[in-house]
Amino acid sequence: xxxxxxxxxxxxxxxxxxxxxxxxxxxxxxxxxxxxxxxxxxxxxxxxxxxxxxxxxxxxxxxxxxxxxxxxxxxxxxxxxxxxxxxxxxxxxxxxxxxxxxxxxxxxxxxxxxxxxxxxxxxxxxxxxxxxxxxxxxxxxxxxxxxxxxxxxxxxxxxxxxxxxxxxxxxxxxxxxxxxxxxxxxxxxxxxxxxxxxxxxxxxxxxxxxxxxxxxxxxxxxxxxxxxxxxxxxxxxxxxxxxxxxxxxxxxxxxxxxxxxxxxxxxxxxxxxxxxxxxxxxxxxxxxxxxxxxxxxxxxxxxxxxxxxxxxxxxxxxxxxxxxxxxxxxxxxxxxxxxxxxxxxxxxxxxxxxxxxxxxxxxxxxxxxxxxxxxxxxxxxxxxxxxxxxxxxxxxxxxxx
Numbered sequence: 255x256x257x258x259x260x261x262x263x264x265x266x267x268x269x270x271x272x273x274x275x276x277x278x279x280x281x282x283x284x285x286x287x288x289x290x291x292x293x294x295x296x297x298x299x300x301x302x303x304x305x306x307x308x309x310x311x312x313x314x315x316x317x318x319x320x321x322x323x324x325x326x327x328x329x330x331x332x333x334x335x336x337x338x339x340x341x342x343x344x345x346x347x348x349x350x351x352x353x354x355x356x357x358x359x360x361x362x363x364x365x366x367x368x369x370x371x372x373x374x375x376x377x378x379x380x381x382x383x384x385x386x387x388x389x390x391x392x393x394x395x396x397x398x399x400x401x402x403x404x405x406x407x408x409x410x411x412x413x414x415x416x417x418x419x420x421x422x423x424x425x426x427x428x429x430x431x432x433x434x435x436x437x438x439x440x441x442x443x444x445x446x447x448x449x450x451x452x453x454x455x456x457x458x459x460x461x462x463x464x465x466x467x468x469x470x471x472x473x474x475x476x477x478x479x480x481x482x483x484x485x486x487x488x489x490x491x492x493x494x495x496x497x498x499x500x501x502x503x504x505x506x507x508x509x510x511x512x513x514x515x516x517x518x519x520x521x522x523x524x525x526x527x528x529x530x531x532x533x534x535x536x537x538x539x540x541x542x543x544x545x546x547x548x549x550x551x552x553x554x555x556x557x558x559x560x561x562x563x564x565x566x567x568x569x570x571x572x573x574x575x576x577x578x579x580x581x582x583x584x585x586x587x588x589x590x591x592x593x594x595x596x597x598x599x600x601x602x603x604x605x606x607x608x609x610x611x612x613x614x615x616x617x618x619x620x621x622x623x624x625x626x627x628x629x630x631x632x633x634x635x636x637x638x639x640x641x642x643x644x645x646x647x648x649x650x651x652x653x654x655x
Contacts, residue, residue, distance in 0.1 A: 275313035275361070277324040284330040284378075287354075288337075295342035295391065302350045306334040306383075307358055308376070314410075315363030322361035322370035322418075326405075332356045333382040336398075343391035348439065352432075353401040354383040356424070362410035370418045374405035374451075380427035380472065383446075389436040396439035396483075399446070402430040404472070406452040411460040419465040422451035422498075426472045427519075434481040442486045444527075446477040446493045450517070453500045461508040468498035468515045468545075474566075476522040477542075488534040491527035491574075495542040497566065505552040505602075512559040515545035515595075519566045523592075528575045536629075537587040540572035544619060549599040557610040558648075562595040564617045568641075573626040587636045590623040598647040607650045615644040 289304040308328035313320055334354040356376035362368050383402040404424035409416055430446040450470035455462065477495040497517030502509065523542035544564030549556055570592035594617030601607030625639040 273319050274321040274323065277311045277313070277322070279309040279311060280327045281308045282329045285332050287334040289335070291338040293340055295344070296340050297343065297345045299347035300338060300340050300344045300349070301347060302336050302338040304334040304336045304352045306332050306354045308332045308356045310358045313361045315366060315368070317365045318363065319366040320361060320363040320368050322372065324359050324370070324372040326357040326359060326374045328356040328376045328378050330378045331380060332378065336385045336387070339388040341390040344389060344393035346394045348389050348393035348396040350385050350387050350398040352383045352385045352399065354381050355403045355406060356381045357405045360408040360410070363414055364412045366414045368409065368411045368414060368416050368418065372407050372419070373421045374407060374423070376404040376424045376426055378426050380429060382429045384430070385432045387434045389439070392438045394440045396436055397443040398432050398434050400430040400432045401447045402428050403449045403452055404428050406454070409455040409464070410457070412458045414460045416455065416457055416460055417463045420453045421467045422453070423469045424450045424472055428472060428475045430477045432479045432481070434483070436483040438483065438485040440487045442483055442489045444479050444481040444491050446479045448475050448477040449496045449499050450475045450519070451498045455502040455504070457504040457506060459506060460504065461506045462502065462504050463510050464502060466500050466511070466513040468500070470497040470517045470519055472519045474520040474522060478524040480526045482528040484530040486529060486532045489527060489529045489532050489536040491525045492539045493523040493525040495521050495523040496546055497521050497544045497564070498546065500547045502549045507554045509549065509551040509553060509555065510557040511549050513547045514561045515547065516563045517544040517566050520569065521566055522569045525572045527573070530577050532584050535585045535587065536574055536576070538572045538574040539589045540570045541591045542568050542570045543593040543596050544568060544617070545595045547597040551600060552602050554602055554605045554607050556599050556601040556607070558597070558599045559612045560597045561614045562597065562616070564594040564619050566619045568592040568594060568619060568621040570623040574629065576629040584632055585634045586627060586629045586632045588625045588627045589638045590625040591640045592621045592623040593642045593645055594619055594621055595644045601650050603650045609648050609650060611648050613646050615646065617643045
C-alpha cells in the first residue's frame with residue numbers, strides 16, 4: 255500500500271491513500287514573502303528565512319507503486335525578500351536564507367514502481383529572491399543565500415523503478431541577488447542561485463527511464479552577489495545561473511534518459527567580493543550555463559539522448575578586490591565560467607559499464623566571461639576565465655555495482 259500526500263503553498267490539499275495521485279494546481283495571483291530584522295545586537299545569533307512558493311505538491315509511497323499525474327501553473331509573480339540588519343555583534347551565527355519557487359513537485363516510492371507525467375508552467379512575470387544584509391559587528395559564521403527557481407520536479411526511488419515524463423516551461427524572468435555589507439566573521443559565505451527549469455532524479459537500486467522537456471523563454475536568468483566585508487578568516491562569494499537543468503543520479507543496471515532543452519533568454523552570473531583583510535582563503539566564483547544535463551550512473555548501462563539549443567547570451571563576471579595591506583599570508587581565488595550547452599554522462603567501469611549516447615548541441619548565443627583580481631600581500635593567487643560554446647563528456651568510470 256502506498257501512502258500519498260499532496261500539499262499546496264497557495265492552496266493546501268490532502269490526498270487519500272492510493273496508488274495514483276492526480277494533481278492540478280493553478281495560481282493566478284502573486285505569492286510574496288518578506289522578512290525584516292533590525293536589532294542592535296544578537297549575542298546568541300541571528301537567523302532569518304523568507305520563502306515563497308506558488309504551487310507545491312508531494313506524492314510519496316512506502317512499499318507500494320505510485321503514479322503521479324500532475325499539472326501546475328503559476329501565472330503570478332513569485333517573490334521573496336529578506337532584510338536582516340544587526341548593528342553590533344551576532345555571536346555564533348548571522349544567517350539568512352531567501353528562496354522563491356514558482357512550481358515545485360516531488361514524487362517517488364520505496365520498494366515499488368514510480369511512474370508519472372508532470373507538467374509545470376510558469377507564465378507569470380517572474381520569480382525573484384533577494385537578500386539585503388548588514389552586519390555591523392562580528393559573527394563566527396556569516397552567510398546569506400538567495401535562490402530563485404521557476405519550475406522544479408524531483409523524483410526519488412529506492413529498490414524499485416522509475417518511468418516518468420517531466421515537461422517544464424518558463425516564460426518569466428528568474429532573478430536572485432545577495433547584497434551584503436559586513437564588518438567581520440570567521441567564515442563568510444554569500445551566494446545567489448537562479449534556475450529557470452530544474453528536474454532532479456535520485457534513485458538507488460532502481461532502473462530509470464526518464465523523458466525531460468524544458469523550455470526557458472523568459473528574458474533572463476540571472477544571479478548576482480555583491481559583498482563587502484572588512485575582515486574574515488575565509489571569505490566566499492558565488493553566483494550560479496542556469497536556464498535549464500537536469501540532474502540524474504542512479505546506481506542501477508539500466509538508466510535511460512531523453513532530454514530536450516531550449517534556452518532563449520540571457521543568462522547572467524555576477525560575483526563581486528570586496529574584502530579588507532583575511533587569514534585563510536578569499537574566493538569569488540561565477541558560473542552560468544544555458545542548458546545543462548548530468549547523468550551519473552554507478553551502474554552498468556547508461557543511455558542518453560540529448561538535444562540542446564541555446565540562443566541566449568551568456569555573460570559571466572567574477573571579481574575579488576582587497577584594500578592595501580589586506581590578505582597577508584592568505585590565498586585568493588577567482589573563477590568565471592560560461593557555457594552555452596553542457597552534457598555529461600557516466601557509467602560504472604568496474605561492472606562492465608556501457609554507454610549509448612546520441613547528442614545534438616546548437617549554440618547561437620554569445621559567451622563572455624571576465625575574471626578580475628586585485629589584491630595586496632597574498633601568498634598565492636588563482637584566476638581563471640572560461641568561455642565555452644558546447645561541451646560534452648561521456649565516460650565509463652569507477653563504480654560500486
